[in-house]
Amino acid sequence: MKVKVVVHNHWDREWFTSSEVTSKWLKEVFFRVKELVQKNPEFVYVLDGQTAAVEDLLVYHPDLEEDLRELVRSGRLLVGPYYIQIDWRIPGEASILKNFEIGEKDTNRFGRRMNAGWLLDSFGHISQEPQLHRIFGIEKVFLWRGISFENDGISQEFFWKGSDGTAVQGVFLVGGYRNLYNLKETRDIAEKRLKHEVEKLAKFSRSGEILLLDGYDIDLSPEDPKDYLNVEIVSPEEFPERFPEDAPTLSGELLSGRYACVFPGTLSTRAYLKLESDLVERLLKMNDLLSVLNGEELSDLFWRDYLKTLAHDNSCGVCADHVHEKMERTYRNVYFLVKSSVESRLRHLVERSGLEKGTYALSLSPFSYNHHFCDGERTFLLKTNGAGLFKTEVADEKKEVKELTWENEYYRAYFEGDGTLVLNNRKAGVLKLFKEDGDAYTTSVEETDFSISLEKMRTVLQTKHSMVVELERTIRSSQCLIETKERVIFDETPLVKWRIALKIKGKNYKLSMVYETGSGEIFAKMPFDVVKRKEKDSYLLPETPPEELKGILLAARETGEVREFPFQGFVSVWSEESSKTILARGLREYWMEEGKVHVTLSRSVEWIAKEVKNRVGDAGPMMYVPGAKCEGVFTVDLAFMELPVHPRSEEFFRWYLLFDNPPLLLDVEADGTEKEKTFFFSSLPWAGVKDRYHLWVYNPYLEEIEGLRPLQIGEKSIESLSEKQCFVSRLNILNFPEFPVVSVEKNPEGEVIEFLKETLSSLEDEITNLEGKDDPRSKHRLFSLLRTKKEIELSLQYLIDVEKTARELNELRMKRRTYDYVVELFESEERE
Known part of the structure; x- marks a missing residue:
């Protein structure tokens, strides 16, 4: 079994700090890579598949452009094929295309493009990615999140067939993208780490080769694994040498959190x-x-x-x-x-x-x-x-208004006394409030008591061809106070357009608009496609995975079931030769329950990451983010439509467009x-x-x-x-x-700030007790606590030096992630 290593850097240019900070760090990354290439002419480094990192570097250091071109042209520094590492579920079609186009333009400027799709940390994948990559001359992609195999028949190599039938070669990063990272800190057990990873992953390889990755998020000190191990460094373009013809085929969109989270809550965060x-x-x-x-x-x-x-x-x-x-x-x-x-x-x-x-x-x-x-x-x-x-x-x-009803060749609609619209005998525009106990990554809701009062309902425009009804509603609960100003627009088209302005005060809620469509086949508009979906994804592993996967799946995973899915434009339920559709501009999350489609209007949380139900593992930094409460005033445009045509018909798209x-x-x-x-x-x-x-x-x-x-x-x-x-x-x-x-508004709450300060104090005590201990578990725990401490300090940024703390946090994240693998190695030896 051959072992190949890709050395890389997943450059989160913005996350716990801004690009103004991280861009300053790029210079030392560049000089370190240049030094490694001079020392080992065979060294190859992947700069995360995005040319924006190169652009950031040259904004601060334009004098480095010629050296950078030389490294890129020689194939030692791999850039592209994208401009930025987008989330594929959220941006629209034009942005996805432009991301390829600008990435291609930039790599032409620098002399060479990495001819492989590099998708290490994307939170799921759309069905048309294979075709899009092929259009831009890319035949192979590397993925981690979103993948699942039937009966856990995991394969490192697979074919990925898009919704149109176009296929690309796929490489699944079974052990994640950092399984050989930071050898310099663990040089004494480097051989043990390598042997252990090979033993874990060998059964998943069909090519006779195993891919390991030396790199992590915002890695400021790249290393050459050949300084510590007898391994071969390759570019993604070179792996594997021969792609196995018997590799399994995965089809369509890849949105599973079975092996690594895809964080469906991010569809409605902010x-x-x-x-x-x-x-x-x-x-x-x-x-x-x-x-x-x-x-x-x-x-x-x-x-x-x-x-x-x-x-x-x-x-x-x-x-x-x-x-x-x-x-x-x-x-x-x-x-x-x-x-x-x-x-x-x-x-x-x-x-x-x-x-x-x-x-x-x-x-x-x-x-x-x-x-x-x-x-x-x-x-x-x-x-x-x-x-x-x-x-x-x-x-x-036309000023005379007799009743709040409207009828045209497509529908008959009227309002009930509480402001609910009845459209062809189905309720639409219903507002539903839930208690939200999740974080920025994951939604976790439960029913809550709330009231809705109709403050006003009147016609504000009427012609022979149209009617506009204005509603004002107030939603009250222990979590929040939400006031709405709504305009419901009727005309000669099949679209009942609905504009809702929300004025929100409060936190930890989720507000959805509901259309009672009845059950049927669910179709959701996605980039370049209309996908058919089930109501939920229950094909997830339990909190404790099967024994054969325990040492493999070290990252956060979704558990239980997932009901929230992405959409762009509309969600339609097809039954009895009729499509019942809710449309929205800019919103990205829906779920279906008991014959009702919910589209999330707003979701309020306070933490980037915390302990959440139906998710196991470490998701992200424990940082207080009062801006994610979504307190403020904003407007959403939706519509409802019922047509006797399929969602993938020309007549349907005529009105959707x-x-x-x-x-x-x-x-x-x-x-x-x-x-x-x-x-x-x-x-x-x-x-x-x-x-x-x-x-x-x-x-x-x-x-x-x-x-x-x-x-x-x-x-x-x-x-x-x-x-x-x-x-x-x-x-x-x-x-x-x-x-x-x-x-x-971003309104930090005094009681939360006090909680953070108290947490810092308690962390100090445990950190003091762990300092000086040298066993892997203690080190792992120490780095976890030190990282959490820096996350909290960064949350309290108005008290401290943000850039200095951001760097310290980054260094602790790197050390803690290294010991994920060291502890797993240590525990596997204990079991033997």
């Missing part, structure tokens, strides 16, 4: 950030489209700032408060910059379209429509022929003669702009459409408009999307 992120991505995507229609080259300047907020710990909401506050500043800044850019490019586009004076709908959906559409403030005829600019008129208001890309209304003063301008028409959703001449598109349907087989990702040609055709003296966007968050 939901306000996900709302901000989603809007900014939509605007960036729109800005790209307007740019190419105007014949301009694409710029990635805004995208780079934005994509850095999608690093998996950032977008999952599990960082320290000051990191997330920085994210908010980035989102607001990019929002206003892109808004200005969109306004300018729209003016140029109207000039190129030669439009006459009037009101126009800018539709970004590639489908045609001929319905009156209401945005909550105005109602207008949306008569389009694909994506483009189409003249319209705003409907006059109208919700996903609602038209903008433009007031134009111009001297042209045209009443409309179509940019493109298609049945395929467009996912982003590839270059000046092509859009990214995909086929979500059950049959081949426009040359794309089901679930295939492809491209569609697009042409820029001709030169200026008219003069525009005025252009106002009447309904530009508002930034969804008004404010989020």
Whole structure:
């Protein structure tokens, strides 16, 4: 059995501290790698598969660029293929594509790309990752979280087949990504560690090779394992030498926490950030489209700032408060910059379209429509022929209102006395509150007593074609006080649009909006796919794993069952030839229970990590984060829809895309003669702009459409408009999307601060008792306590030097993680 080692660094550029701190540490990592290469020309180092780390290094040390290029070109320092280590469940399609594109651009600049997918710590994987990697020329990926094998038939090598049938080679990091880490601290038992890991993992190899990893999170002192062991260092591209043809096949999305946590709670942690992120991505995507229609080259300047907020710990909401506050500043800044850019490019586009004076709908959906559409403030005829600019008129208001009911060709709806909407005899818009006892990583809810009072319900807009009802509700419980202002929008489309502004005070709650769909097949929109799922995942190991896996699974795992799943856009229940669908922009978590779909609006916690039910093992730092309570004011957009068509049909997507890309209304003063301008028409959703001449598109349907087989990702040609055709003296966007968050408060509580100080004092006593003891268990416990101490000190950052404490915490995390493996080795020897 051959032993191969990959030396790497999982660079969490932001987590318990910000990139302003970690970027300063990159210089010493770089010089250490350079030193190791000079000493051993065969040394290879993987810088976490993301070029953003290189970018961070050069921001502070541009003088290092030539040395860096030399290391990259020689294959000694491996960078890419991505720009940032995103969480694949949360970012939208445009961001996923742009992450590949910018990563490819950066690696071209530096002279070489690592030609393997490096996905060590992603919290689960979407079904289209195999196809996406193949599109960008990558045929092999390395994964850890999310994987499970039937009957625990674990294999280090496997084939991963995506939802469209595209397959890549996969390498499962069975023992995690740090099983040979920190040999310099354990040199006396280095041979023992190696032998033990080989004995544990040999049975999982089908290639005759075992992969071990020497590296960890933010490792500031890389080492050459050949200084301590007779092993071969390889790049991920070289492992294994021959991929076994009899390797098992895993299919579709990989979201299991059976062997390592995928942390489903992160789908709803700091939901306000996900709302901000989603809007900014939509605007960036729109800005790209307007740019190419105007014949301009694409710029990635805004995208780079934005994509850095999608690093998996950032977008999952599990960082320290000051990191997330920085994210908010980035989102607001990019929002206003892109808004200005969109306004300018729209003016140029109207000039190129030669439009006459009037009101126009800018539709970004590639489908045609001929319905009156209401945005909550105005109602207008949306008569389009694909994506483009189409003249319209705003409907006059009609003041007489007899009853709060609405009926069109798709549904009949009315309100009950408590504000509940009944849509085709099914309740929708129901608010449900739970007590939350989880942390930033994991949700753990139970029923709680709460009350909802309807403060106001009235019609605020009525035309022949639409009605808008305003609700105000108050939710009270021992955990929180939540006040809502809601607008429910009815028009001629099948969409019942629902905008809810939440003003929240309190903590440790979970608020969901419910649609009583009844039971049926569950379909969830995900990037480039509509996946079919079960209600829950019960294929998880107990807290104490089987004996044959005990020494293997040293990381945190989910136990019991998981009911929370990711979605992007909609969750639909298909039964009796009808789809009942709840749609949402920016929200990412749903669960199904007793024929009801819950979409999480907000989830409040106070700790990055603590002891939580249905999770075993060490998840993350014990840090107090009052910002995660989500106290503040923010707005969410949802909708409900019932159609007699399948969720993977063109008619369904026609209406979903109208919700996903609602038209903008433009007031134009111009001297042209045209009443409309179509940019493109298609049945395929467009996912982003590839270059000046092509859009990214995909086929979500059950049959081949426009040359794309089901679930295939492809491209569609697009042409820029001709030169200026008219003069525009005025252009106002009447309904530009508002930034969804008004404010989020971070209010540390005195009693929690006192608890942290008392905990520090008690930790000191136990630390004193352990100092000087040399056995592995005592050392492991000592490093655990010292790490917790630094985590608490960092929580109390207003009292101490943040950067110094962050570094001390990082060093203790490294030492403690090393002793996970040392203690397991020690215990295995005791059992023999």
